[in-house]
Amino acid sequence: MSSGTTARIIDGKAIAAAIRGEVADEAAGFAARAGRRAGLAVVLVGNDPASEVYVGSKVRLTREAGMESFEHRLAAETSEADLLALVHRLNDNPAVDGILVQLPLPRHIDSGRVILAIDPAKDVDGLHPENAGRLMNGLPGLVPCTPLGSMRLIERTVGDVAGLDAVVVGRSVLVGKPVAQMLLAANATVTVAHSRTRDLAALCRRADVLVAAVGRPEMVRGDWIKPGATVIDVGINRLAPAPDAAKGRLVGDVAFAEAKTVASAITPVPGGVGPMTIACLLQNTLQAAQRRVG
Ligand SMILES: NC(=O)C1=CN([C@@H]2O[C@H](COP(=O)(O)OP(=O)(O)OC[C@H]3O[C@@H](n4cnc5c(N)ncnc54)[C@H](OP(=O)(O)O)[C@@H]3O)[C@@H](O)[C@H]2O)C=CC1
Numbered sequence: 001m002s003s004g005t006t007a008r009i010i011d012g013k014a015i016a017a018a019i020r021g022e023v024a025d026e027a028a029g030f031a032a033r034a035g036r037r038a039g040l041a042v043v044l045v046g047n048d049p050a051s052e053v054y055v056g057s058k059v060r061l062t063r064e065a066g067m068e069s070f071e072h073r074l075a076a077e078t079s080e081a082d083l084l085a086l087v088h089r090l091n092d093n094p095a096v097d098g099i100l101v102q103l104p105l106p107r108h109i110d111s112g113r114v115i116l117a118i119d120p121a122k123d124v125d126g127l128h129p130e131n132a133g134r135l136m137n138g139l140p141g142l143v144p145c146t147p148l149g150s151m152r153l154i155e156r157t158v159g160d161v162a163g164l165d166a167v168v169v170g171r172s173v174l175v176g177k178p179v180a181q182m183l184l185a186a187n188a189t190v191t192v193a194h195s196r197t198r199d200l201a202a203l204c205r206r207a208d209v210l211v212a213a214v215g216r217p218e219m220v221r222g223d224w225i226k227p228g229a230t231v232i233d234v235g236i237n238r239l240a241p242a243p244d245a246a247k248g249r250l251v252g253d254v255a256f257a258e259a260k261t262v263a264s265a266i267t268p269v270p271g272g273v274g275p276m277t278i279a280c281l282l283q284n285t286l287q288a289a290q291r292r293v294g
């Protein structure tokens with residue numbers, strides 16, 4: 001399995017910081033013209049561990065970029081009706097340019113119905129069927145942040161993906177499906193794998209570009225990777241803490257130590273896709289604000 005080489009580590013943290021710098025400059029211009037800051041509202045229902053990691057850095061980075069951050073933390077028992085009512089209030093609030101409802105939602109809430117309630121012009125996650133359909137048809141719209149951030153890392157690493165074999169593991173509305181659409185739009189040959197896929201390891205081994213968005217710590221092993229491949233690890237998994245520690249380590253969906261001896265380039269967790277997601281979210285919020293003001 002080991003080829004004796006070591007992969008280039010794709011520095012999502014640094015690339016994201018550069019994007020946030022550009023967004024901050026533009027956000028200052030927006031505030032001067034509009035007489036108010038662009039505003040982002042984040043809704044978290046319950047306490048999904050990956051969502052907790054997300055909100056942790058998001059509030060601070062939103063303010064650093066010169067935008068307003070509105071946070072709504074709701075109990076896990078919140079009813080679907082109450083959540084829908086909050087979404088409608090945010091739709092009607094002129095200070096709010098972007099609305100992000102964190103997924104997954106507790107099981108008693110239909111996430112499809114909640115996403116459908118978000119004003120597509122404020123849907124900075126790009127999940128509303130109108131924006132998802134626009135992405136599928138190659139029309140302009142708000143694009144999901146994690147897939148957009150992943151594509152930017154892929155393009156910076158491999159350049160043109162036209163004709164390359166891309167395998168996406170995971171088919172969620174949030175990550176797997178939109179990243180597959182973007183790779184397809186960039187002319188890669190795309191296969192989307194999921195929990196019913198047969199011989200996942202053999203399928204992954206054919207990928208020049210492998211995107212893992214599963215939510216299973218270190219599931220993708222080193223010997224699943226084609227030598228020289230580019231590996232994008234979307235997974236954010238919090239391991240159980242060591243006996244004397246408050247928080248467990250964060251790991252991706254790829255066994256990083258193994259994979260880096262086979263791949264030519266790989267994203268780390270943390271420091272890979274996560275920071276890019278936030279940078280793209282801020283960029284989408286500014287884009288939504290600019291369109292709304294006209
Ligand atoms: N870095 C970032 O910015 C972000 C990270 N994440 C992280 O990415 C991961 C994926 O998130 P998300 O897409 O929302 O997760 P979901 O749980 O919505 O989707 C997971 C997907 O993985 C598939 N899957 C599950 N088990 C297996 C298996 N054993 N073999 C093959 N496929 C499997 C599922 O298949 P099926 O459809 O058949 O059930 C499903 O399509 C999570 O760790 C999440 O925390 C998410 C968003 C942003």
Ligand SMILES: Nc1nc(=O)c2c([nH]1)NC[C@@H]1CN(c3ccc(C(=O)N[C@@H](CCC(=O)O)C(=O)O)cc3)C=[N+]21
Nearest residue numbers: 050051053054101102103125236270271272274275277
């Ligand atoms: N509607 C919706 N959209 C999402 O985009 C979404 C979501 N729901 N639910 C939860 C997941 C998870 N997610 C993360 C984004 C960034 C980091 C991030 O910045 N991570 C840092 C780690 C920071 C630290 O160590 O605390 C890193 O990877 O370097 C993590 C997780 C977005 N998600």
